[in-house]
Amino acid sequence: MLAGKRILLIVSGGIAAYKSLELVRRLRERGAAVRCAMTTSAEQFVTPLSLQALTEDKVYRDLFSLTDESEMGHINLSRQADLIVVAPATANILAKMAGGLADDLATTLLLATDKEVLAAPAMNVRMWTHAATQANLDILRQRGVRFVGPNEGDMACGEYGPGRMAEPLEIVAAIESYFGKGAPLAGLRALVTSGPTYEAIDPVRFIGNRSSGKQGHAIATALARAGAAVTLVCGPVALPDPAGVKVVRIESAREMLAACESALPADIAVFAAAVADWRVAQEAPQKIKKPAEGGAAPTLSFAENPDILASIAGLKQGRPALVIGFAAETEKVAEHAAAKRARKGCDWILANDVSAGTGTFGGDANTIHLVTENGTEDWPRLTKQQVAERLAARIGDHFGKKTT
Template sequence: MLQDKRILLILTGGIAAYKGLDLIRRLRERGAAVTPVLTRAAEQFVTPLSVAALAGEKVYRDLFDLTDEAEMGHIQLSRSADLILVAPATADIIAKMAQGRADDLASTLLLATDTPVMIAPAMNVRMWDHPATQRNLTRIAGDGVAVVGPNDGDMACGEFGPGRMSEPLEIVAAVEGHFGPRPLTGKHVIVTSGPTHEPIDPVRYIANRSSGAQGTALARALVALGADVTFVTGPADVAPPADVKIVAVETAHEMKDAVDAALPADAAIFAAAVADWRVASASDQKLKKSKDGLPVLTFAENPDILAGVSQLATGRPGLVVGFAAETHDVVAHATAKRARKGCDWIVANDVSPETGIMGGPENAVILITDQGSDPWPRMSKADVATRLAQRIANALG
């Protein structure tokens, strides 16, 4: 997909610059040539030597380099690339782009180019949420700059929220999508994500520990491959992805109705952790402690959304994928679930507490199909999403 494409990669000064090293490797694996540019601040996090070794090309650092500037090197650099990629893109470089400033090599390249530009923002959550940053992003988006991410997650400063740079494979998928053709263009995919909350009374509910991170990452990966995604999400911890149709729900019944309304679809991916049961008659008032003892809760079974879509007589998506979070006998339980539900694939994982997977940043899945089980190594949820999205694209053909 990226064979013979030239990427001008600008690394700016944030802790996420270390991901730039892996990003270079991933781009080169796919045939791209990477010309790196480091800001002075970026050199506080990665060395020119390590960047040059991975890129296999000279690192450019100075605007006023006598050798390069004898031939107006900053103009040549900005025009010879097929794409300029800024990763990480700090709040500072985004502000410079919005204001049209050119006080160093990186900002001068960005101002002097007519080449497409893509950025992967990375910054503290407060900086990301600040009105000035959001104004700047709106400005550069209006100028045609493509934006990848950021993700929600833990940050080096100890805070949590949006501002974490997208993972290298997510960025690579966006770069591949830029050059197209994207294999899922014209395909409609439904993705469910997050937990459901089943009310007990107005202040209490039944739920599980799902963060929604895997479903969100999968939706992003599908969009990067060109899919039109309807994203049906329960009350997740992570922010929903961009460029999808978001349908926010609370309960399993609401999720079922939203999925039914989103049909028809070419594929339906059920990554949500739907509560199996609900309180049959939720109280409309807060339940109080009583000297008469504990309240008695009567449970009812929730609708089986995965089975319902898998077993549609008409209008069934061409590919239906379920998820199975298990704590023991993972393959056996997931294989039985696939047969019972009637879906095409099951993505199974071990969520026992010692794995740290439920609500964590990584996943280790086993893909169950009619061909058997395919265990994948433990990797980030973004990497799982990228790999699964490509398998989905291959299956839909």
């Protein structure tokens, strides 16, 4: 999606400027050409040499450089880009943008351009919440400036709150979203589930499974990169949120079903989560104590959890156009998956072997059998990311939109 795109990255002076190095690397590995301009204060945090090494291009710093003006000029520098990205965007540079100031190269580029601007704010929480900053943001939004972040978290100053610059991959996702207006799945909404569910026994214990969420998260990422607006409903996992995806965290199967229903309408639904079939019929309000020596072990009664895949696939109104389930099997994988597809009423089933020794649960690879009404398609062993990309391509084909 970013191959051949020209990004003008403006780096302003904040501690988050170190993230601009990773941002350049991530953009370059996706095929984008990146050219950098720095403010004087940015050089206190990263060096022009570092950015030059990563971009393999000259770094622009001085508005009054006779050489630069002779070779290109700030007008052409701003207009030859497909998109201008300001990261980090400090409170100072945002104020200058709102006020139309042009007192250095960076702000002159921003004022002289006719291209769209994406800004990644980064500042102290009090600066972010200040009325002046919020007023400047309102002005810039009215002028069409796009924003990604900021995030909430610990800051270099020791405070906590909103103001942390978005992570490089989040910014990349926002850039891909901008260029993805014509992407294969652009205009489509996708719902993806991922990870395990935890069914509480008491406030301390639960019933769960070994799902890592890697496959579901990879699918959410691939669909987002293909242009879909993705909502990911995930159980407890030790994975970062996929960039450019709306994430809804849950624990139990009932919470997952409610979150999925709230995420509708959707065009695509991929149920990759390993949902517990059963829950304890009556969750204990306090920790169940170990019986005295010789005492009988507690007896647990179980109730069946809602069938999320069948519930969504069976909707009379608001059913996604394409409903895809997963079948984690330990024997007769394709045979059991075909029966499950008919029983659940979904359109496709992706069956995988999770028996001992396959390394599927928690691993980075998967062997998939795609079961549709037309039969079974056996895929070779692939990484979970490759499975996700292949699935996104098949979904694109289904909707008549070829993926690259």
